[in-house]
Amino acid sequence: MSPEQTAIWRSRLLSAPSLFIASAIVTWPLIVEKNAFDAFYEFSRAYDTWGGDEVALLTLNLAVALGLSDYLKSRKLRRLREYRALERNRAKVNARHDPLTGLINRRAFYEVMDQIFSDPEGPDATRYVALIDLDRFKPVNDQHGHAAGDAALCASAERMREEAGAGGAVARLGGDEFVLVFGPAMDAASVERTARRILRSVAKPIPFEGRQLSVGASLGLVQWDAARGLTEMMRRADHALFQAKSNGRGQFAWYDADADRQTRDRAEIAADLKEAVAHQEIVPYFQPIVKIGNTELVGFEVLARWHHPTRGDVPPTIFIEIAEDSGLIGELGMSILRKACVQALDWPEILGMSFNVSPIQFVEQELVSQIKQVLDETGFDPRRLTIEITESSVIDDFSAAAQKIEALKALGIKIALDDFGTGYSSLACLRSLPFDRLKIDRSFVTDVSEQEQSQKIVNGILSLASGLNLEVTAEGIESIEDLTYLQKQSCSLGQGFFFEKPVPAEQISWLLETEWSDRVICTPPLKVAG
Incomplete structure (x- = not known):
């Protein structure tokens, strides 16, 4: 190169x-x-x-x-x-699982049920489901914080999962509510044994930051019927759970078709009652109150009656309780009182009127002003009105009850203690509250002439009332023998089917114009007092 x-x-x-x-x-x-x-x-x-x-x-x-x-x-x-x-996998897992407990969620539970009964053997297989709700969970959250609540949920979920058994699945539906699908091999007896184990397991203390958290569980059990649909079966499980809680919590209950029908029937009545109250379809009936000594008429007790367009006459024991539970009792009570006052304006002024106020209605702050407004609007003399209350109305707060009673008496209204003898604190009521009259409960009056124990109770009440200078009304007089016995004991007033059943307002004039001789056997004819 x-x-x-x-x-x-x-x-x-x-x-x-x-x-x-x-x-x-x-x-x-x-x-x-x-x-x-x-x-x-x-x-x-x-x-x-x-x-x-x-x-x-x-x-x-x-x-x-x-x-x-x-x-x-x-x-x-x-x-x-x-x-x-x-x-995608994480989203799929999150979409099917509860992020706190790791259990499948409501959506996944529905899918599990669909898969079970879409199997060719599924529809014929007997499967059981438990709806589970934690007891005392809210106090844990309130007292120890949400972290403690989360710990209780996780521990309870794990215990349920451990007890579910082979083929079982546990889901968290939300809050403190869970659902368990039992395995296909479990019969009703096995389901009950598992339910008891779950109750014991969940009730065990849960350690949390050096403390012991205490919760429990209630279970509603149902035999699953896929043909009725998921919504209906979950409703049945929920009804069973409600029964378990109503029975005292910490236990399980099977779905009861008869109880369910009664509950649904009650719900239908409640809906109809709301309409009836709004349209003032419930009306006052009147039962005579007489002097026992000479059977002279002194007044009437107002009783609510409801004639349902399809059910017929609905017993007051049913619709009054529903009205109390649904918050309608105040509106219903004032409607009945207003109608009764208007109708009583046509009676002789010497006749009085007794009106019962329920315990729920008595504690309302506006009760006195509402009654006063009715009396002012109708022009009914308050001195002719007696308000009847039960011991359960006043037992929680004697001081507040005394103030309300004094306010009513200041209007000129008399106050009677109803159902006397059935409560557990009657003497305390009499000592603390200014009543004008006692009403002996019908359970002691009906057949009193034949019941030695009832006679002792009635005699004791009459002696007590005499010492306190109180009038006494015996309700439930149904025979001449009962009337005769009470006359011998110098009871003041009486009412019952022996004199007359409750009647509508339009019959009062007719009753006042007749002697009622066929209604009062071997006694002087019924006449207006005075």
Whole structure:
């Protein structure tokens, strides 16, 4: 090789690193995929004359860069696919599972039930389901915080899962409510044994930050009938759970079709009652109150009556209780009192009227003002009105009850203690509250002439009332023998079927114009007192 050639190759070799670096600079944007065209254009302008070696080296770098770029792209895409797959799986898990307890959620439970009964053997298989609600969970949250509540939920969920058995599944429906699908091999007896184990297990103390949390559980059990649909079967399980809680909590109850029918019937009556109260379809009936000594008429007790368009006469024991539970009793009571006052304006002024106020209605703050408003609007003399209340109305707060009674008496209204003898604190009531009259409960009056124990109770009440200078009304007089016995004991007043059943307002005038001789056997004819 000549000296000139040697010099040329030496210069090429010496320039190779710089050429490699330069070509790497122009090919690097291909790898990072950023401004590759601009970089290549600037590089080409800087090197106007390229030799074959330079072109070969640049081509090699380009090939390496493109290969590396493809590799990085494929790895990035693979990681992106893996990430998306992971996110899809996570979303799928979250969509089917409760994030706190790890149990399947409501949606997944529905899917499980669909899968069970879509199996060809599913519809004929007997399966049982338990709806579970934690007892005393709210106090744990309130007293120890939500972290303690979460700990109680997780511990309870794990205990249920452990007791579910082979083939069983536990789901959290929300809040502190769970549902358990028992395994296909379990019969009713096995289900009950498992239910008892769950009750014992959940009731065990739950350690939390050095403290012991205490919750319990109630279970509603139902034999699943897929033909009735998921909504109906869950409603039945919920009804069974309600029965378990009503029975005292910490226990299980099976779905009872008869009890369910009664509950649904009660719900229908409640809906109809709301309409009846709004349209004032419930009306007052009146039962005579007489002087026992000579059977003179002194007034009437107002009794609510409801004639349902399809059910007929609904007993007051049913619709009054429903009115109390549904918050309608105040509106219903004032409606009946207003109608009774209007109708009583046509009676002789000497006749009084007794009106019963329920315990729920008595504690209402507006009771006194509402009664006063009715009396003012109707013009009924408050001195002719007696308000009857029971011991349960006043037992919780004698002081508040005394204030309300005094406010009513200030209007001129008399106050009677109803159902006397059936409560557990009658003497305390008499000592603390200013009553005008006692009413002996009908359970002691009916057949009193034949019941020695009832006679002792009635005689004791009459003696007590005499010492306190109180009138006494005996309700439930149904025979001449009972009337005769009470006359001998000098009881003040009486009422009952022996004198007359409750009658509508339009019959009062007729009763006042007749002697009622066929209604009062072996006694003087009924007449208006005075």
